[in-house]
Amino acid sequence: MDLTNITATIRVDTATQLGSVMDVIAMVDPGNPSLSLSRLIKGVPDLIEKCKKLKINGKGNVTPVADAKTLIEIVWLLPGKAAREFRRTSAKTVCRVLGGDLSLAEEIEAHHHAQQGSDEGQAAQALMLADSDDSDHGFPVAKRMKSSLPDELQLATAEQRSAYYDCWMVQRGADRKMELQKRQFDNTLYFLSEMRRQSILDPALRVVIIDNLKKILCQDATSPALAAIADLLRKTSRRLRVGC
Numbered sequence: 001m002d003l004t005n006i007t008a009t010i011r012v013d014t015a016t017q018l019g020s021v022m023d024v025i026a027m028v029d030p031g032n033p034s035l036s037l038s039r040l041i042k043g044v045p046d047l048i049e050k051c052k053k054l055k056i057n058g059k060g061n062v063t064p065v066a067d068a069k070t071l072i073e074i075v076w077l078l079p080g081k082a083a084r085e086f087r088r089t090s091a092k093t094v095c096r097v098l099g100g101d102l103s104l105a106e107e108i109e110a111h112h113h114a115q116q117g118s119d120e121g122q123a124a125q126a127l128m129l130a131d132s133d134d135s136d137h138g139f140p141v142a143k144r145m146k147s148s149l150p151d152e153l154q155l156a157t158a159e160q161r162s163a164y165y166d167c168w169m170v171q172r173g174a175d176r177k178m179e180l181q182k183r184q185f186d187n188t189l190y191f192l193s194e195m196r197r198q199s200i201l202d203p204a205l206r207v208v209i210i211d212n213l214k215k216i217l218c219q220d221a222t223s224p225a226l227a228a229i230a231d232l233l234r235k236t237s238r239r240l241r242v243g244c
Contacts, residue, residue, distance in 0.1 A: 017130035018065035
């Protein structure tokens with residue numbers, strides 16, 4: 001079950017940022033959402049008390065709505081394959097958080113930029129973060145999302161934000177590749193220096209190591225993102241009399 005663009009699947013009241021309880025139940029357990037809601041009302045009255053009733057965006061009949069946290073709780077309590085899979089995925093995420101998996105930060109950052117790149121993504125963010133407060137400043141996260149963009153993108157269209165995100169991902173990949181290339185070069189250079197210092201560097205091994213330095217230096221030489229670091233590495237290689 002994908003909640004990335006949940007606002008494309010369920011109705012959300014834009015004035016209150018509350019989502020339809022019935023739509024969430026129907027998304028997870030489409031067989032008989034009314035029956036599932038009745039069971040929740042009887043079995044978990046405290047949860048249902050968190051819900052409100054209104055006409056979503058002033059249209060249709062009065063229907064139960066709730067904030068994102070309550071909607072997620074409802075999903076957890078529902079039967080069916082989709083709900084089980086959601087619980088399983090959630091459990092894995094909790095374990096990664098408790099275990100200090102730093103890759104989560106990268107995933108969250110990429111997910112944030114992806115959502116900022118479309119109107120649907122921003123709507124999903126607004127729903128999910130509507131009641132989230134910064135513990136230090138008490139300022140709603142949802143109100144800070146747009147200001148997290150560069151000044152020139154504050155009034156950008158969804159298409160322009162999407163293009164910005166694409167460029168950001170390309171640059172991010174180039175930066176990582178550049179850092180890896182520099183690390184490989186530095187490590188190889190270190191081993192060369194150490195073997196020379198300990199007088200264990202024979203001519204054949206020296207040739208192999210220098211060839212490896214050349215390969216590292218010349219990889220992806222046409223990439224503009226690596227131009228600066230490549231120039232630095234070439235200057236270093238000249239001191240070793242290495243030609244590219």
